[in-house]
Amino acid sequence: MVRFLRPLSLLLALLPAIAGAGEAPVAPPRDARIEAEIAALLARMTLEEKVGQMYMGGWSPDFDLSEVTSSSIGALSGPPDAPTIASIAATARRTRLGIPLLFTQDMIHGYRTLFPMPLGLAASFDPRVIAAAAEGTAREAAAQGMHLALGPMVDLSRDPRWGRVVEGPGEDVFLSRLFAEATVRGLAKGGLAATLKHFVGYGAAEAGREYAATWIPDVQLRDVYLPAFHAGLSAGAPMVMAAFNALNGIPVTANRFALTTLLKGEWGFDGFVVSDWDSVSELKAHGLAATDSDAVALAVNAGLDVEMAGRLFPRLLPDLVRAGRVPMARIDDAVTRVLRVKHRLGLFDATRPAIDPAAATAALATPATREIAREVARRSVVLLKNDADRLPLVAPPPRIAVIGAAAADAGDHMGAWGAAGRREDVPLLLDQLRDRLAGRSEVTFSAPCDDACRSTDGFDAAVATAAASDLVIAVLGEPWWMTAEATSRTRLGLPNHQEELLTRLAATGKPIVLVVIAGRPMVLTETLPKVAAILWTFSPGTMGGAALADLLLGEASPSARLPMSLPRAVGQVPISYDQLPSGRPTGPDLLTSRYLDEEASPLFPFGYGLTYTRFAHRDLRVVADRLRLADTLAVAVTVANVGSRPGREIVQLYVHDLVASRSRPLRQLAALAIVDLAPGESREVTLSVPVADLAFHDDAGRRIVEPGVFRVFVGGSSDATLSADVTVVEGTPSP
Numbered sequence: 182m183v184r185f186l187r188p189l190s191l192l193l194a195l196l197p198a199i200a201g202a203g204e205a206p207v208a209p210p211r212d213a214r215i216e217a218e219i220a221a222l223l224a225r226m227t228l229e230e231k232v233g234q235m236y237m238g239g240w241s242p243d244f245d246l247s248e249v250t251s252s253s254i255g256a257l258s259g260p261p262d263a264p265t266i267a268s269i270a271a272t273a274r275r276t277r278l279g280i281p282l283l284f285t286q287d288m289i290h291g292y293r294t295l296f297p298m299p300l301g302l303a304a305s306f307d308p309r310v311i312a313a314a315a316e317g318t319a320r321e322a323a324a325q326g327m328h329l330a331l332g333p334m335v336d337l338s339r340d341p342r343w344g345r346v347v348e349g350p351g352e353d354v355f356l357s358r359l360f361a362e363a364t365v366r367g368l369a370k371g372g373l374a375a376t377l378k379h380f381v382g383y384g385a386a387e388a389g390r391e392y393a394a395t396w397i398p399d400v401q402l403r404d405v406y407l408p409a410f411h412a413g414l415s416a417g418a419p420m421v422m423a424a425f426n427a428l429n430g431i432p433v434t435a436n437r438f439a440l441t442t443l444l445k446g447e448w449g450f451d452g453f454v455v456s457d458w459d460s461v462s463e464l465k466a467h468g469l470a471a472t473d474s475d476a477v478a479l480a481v482n483a484g485l486d487v488e489m490a491g492r493l494f495p496r497l498l499p500d501l502v503r504a505g506r507v508p509m510a511r512i513d514d515a516v517t518r519v520l521r522v523k524h525r526l527g528l529f530d531a532t533r534p535a536i537d538p539a540a541a542t543a544a545l546a547t548p549a550t551r552e553i554a555r556e557v558a559r560r561s562v563v564l565l566k567n568d569a570d571r572l573p574l575v576a577p578p579p580r581i582a583v584i585g586a587a588a589a590d591a592g593d594h595m596g597a598w599g600a601a602g603r604r605e606d607v608p609l610l611l612d613q614l615r616d617r618l619a620g621r622s623e624v625t626f627s628a629p630c631d632d633a634c635r636s637t638d639g640f641d642a643a644v645a646t647a648a649a650s651d652l653v654i655a656v657l658g659e660p661w662w663m664t665a666e667a668t669s670r671t672r673l674g675l676p677n678h679q680e681e682l683l684t685r686l687a688a689t690g691k692p693i694v695l696v697v698i699a700g701r702p703m704v705l706t707e708t709l710p711k712v713a714a715i716l717w718t719f720s721p722g723t724m725g726g727a728a729l730a731d732l733l734l735g736e737a738s739p740s741a742r743l744p745m746s747l748p749r750a751v752g753q754v755p756i757s758y759d760q761l762p763s764g765r766p767t768g769p770d771l772l773t774s775r776y777l778d779e780e781a782s783p784l785f786p787f788g789y790g791l792t793y794t795r796f797a798h799r800d801l802r803v804v805a806d807r808l809r810l811a812d813t814l815a816v817a818v819t820v821a822n823v824g825s826r827p828g829r830e831i832v833q834l835y836v837h838d839l840v841a842s843r844s845r846p847l848r849q850l851a852a853l854a855i856v857d858l859a860p861g862e863s864r865e866v867t868l869s870v871p872v873a874d875l876a877f878h879d880d881a882g883r884r885i886v887e888p889g890v891f892r893v894f895v896g897g898s899s900d901a902t903l904s905a906d907v908t909v910v911e912g913t914p915s916p
């Protein structure tokens with residue numbers, strides 16, 4: 182087995198501190214030679230050639246090569262394979278100026294080998310796991326001639342009605358930064374650059390409805406939604422995708438504050454901004470532009486550099502420049518940015534090796550990459566319930582009934598945004614269980630309905646199969662097509678008739694192990710009492726079936742944690758653990774922050790996840806209790822494995838700034854440590870947070886740390902109970 186993740190304790194707090202928004206520019210140093218070459222090239226370009234660099238086309242089987250020969254595209258998304266890329270790249274090099282094309286594709290969780298969907302990667306709480314998936318993606322795609330991924334999506338979201346939560350890092354600011362940085366670095370290690378999308382605020386869509394407007398006050402934008410973008414840019418991402426949504430009334434495609442004032446001005450970003458798919462023409466539907474020409478002028482003048490799909494830039498932009506509606510200086514700036522990125526990625530490098538179609542094929546779905554995908558998938562699965570240690574099935578009963586179409590559906594294992602993924606690469610969970618239990622248990626199977634469970638016709642047969650077994654493994658949840666873009670939901674229970682199915686299965690009296698494959702946190706309030714154990718996955722990818730079998734059978738142990746709170750009822754969303762205090766904190770009395778008909782707390786909190794063993798935390802010790810701005814807050818805690826199996830604990834440190842000039846969240850994740858312990862073993866781990874990272878933004882957009890007492894909570898979830906206080910005696914100087 183490939184052991185890319187060594188079972189050592191790793192103090193994530195010892196990783197370089199993750200930068201926060203507002204305090205540091207993000208552009209790498211400029212290379213004077215490159216800048217001079219760009220200026221010289223720009224001087225030779227016609228207006229049409231310049232605008233060509235500002236257009237990203239989309240490949241389709243009827244792709245028209247004249248777009249390349251006429252220099253009217255600068256980038257191409259979605260070419261299918263290495264020979265196609267090699268031939269289009271060669272055509273581009275034969276044009277008058279020979280400017281190389283940039284090749285890109287959506288690949289947010291893999292190329293041919295699919296890793297778990299990003300929310301599952303975030304559930305590992307481990308940057309090594311996240312980076313390993315990104316690197317594996319990049320190795321396969323870069324070998325085909327791809328330069329850039331249209332990802333990661335780093336949109337933070339607290340609303341599981343929004344289907345795209347599964348494409349991102351979840352609800353937490355610290356985890357979103359860690360995810361962005363690890364993905365960008367992992368992609369780069371494998372040979373691909375990253376696009377950070379969707380800038381910014383898309384995850385706050387009103388009522389969780391796809392493409393809806395977002396209203397985000399400036400301090401919340403800076404404290405919550407921007408830090409992941411800043412972290413990803415600091416890690417080297419050269420491209421940013423503007424979000425579809427209107428932010429505070431102005432679509433980001435044409436939002437000067439977001440694109441120019443903040444991203445390029447305040448942060449000093451010197452790469453380029455691409456639109457989302459055809460979003461320039463959507464400025465008309467947004468009610469911002471009356472005509473396509475108005476839309477183009479608004480977007481470019483606001484700071485959008487490249488249009489993806491729609492073809493409005495090549496068609497209309499030259500005339501808008503000639504009419505004086507878009508300044509030539511803006512065009513030159515946009516083209517300079519595109520050419521700078523092409524230079525930085527080595528596209529102009531004459532010694533760059535040519536694409537080798539044989540090597541490209543050999544790089545796909547290698548045994549090593551598949552093994553990494555399997556290990557990453559194991560690390561993405563959250564154990565939510567395990568009554569009486571029902572799992573793992575180390576002594577499996579004689580008859581096991583597997584119920585649910587998803588157990589035998591490769592698409593549901595793989596998940597949405599399948600890139601170059603192939604169904605035939607997928608070991609199905611059902612087959613894995615059958616093969617690996619052969620000779621020990623008889624495995625029967627019933628698919629009572631399709632994977633969305635739109636009919637009850639097959640329920641009787643499934644119930645009979647369950648009744649004839651000793652244990653039911655029910656594989657339910659959301660089919661892949663109910664997840665990701667354009668899949669907002671108002672109901673968050675198991676879809677359609679699945680809950681009814683579980684009720685009938687439970688009535689057989691057989692114990693039920695529920696495996697959920699889903700694209701978002703769901704409401705399990707009714708489900709919970711019916712089942713003995715729950716393993717939760719967010720589309721586990723190509724090797725997900727093998728990984729789930731590993732976990733069910735005890736050949737690996739779950740260690741992932743919830744990257745989003747699981748609500749008790751839809752009425753609680755948006756929900757996140759890092760709420761601000763209330764003047765009337767939640768309590769039993771009427772006039773407190775509560776619901777009449779439901780508890781205020783989530784069913785399962787952020788950071789929660791069981792293992793096959795149990796951990797105790799004790800002896801929390803503050804290393805130094807009076808701190809200055811340049812210091813690091815450090816606490817030590819002893820973690821003990823008090824169960825009977827080896828396991829991995831994710832030790833989490835949360836902080837609360839008790840008194841500040843603005844109400845601060847009751848808890849905020851600020852550091853993690855990952856510890857592997859044998860039964861009976863204990864270890865002291867130290868978690869640390871630079872005092873500078875305790876900052877928040879003031880009304881002027883400054884990132885400040887205020888002196889005062891900070892309460893630290895340490896434990897295995899956001900409900901951690903051990904606590905201690907430290908005092909910051911020196912904060913950010915006043916301006």
Ligand code: BGC
Pocket residue numbers: 287331378457458666
């Ligand atoms: C999505 C983007 C994606 C683009 C290109 C859009 O619909 O919002 O995330 O990169 O399509 O496929």
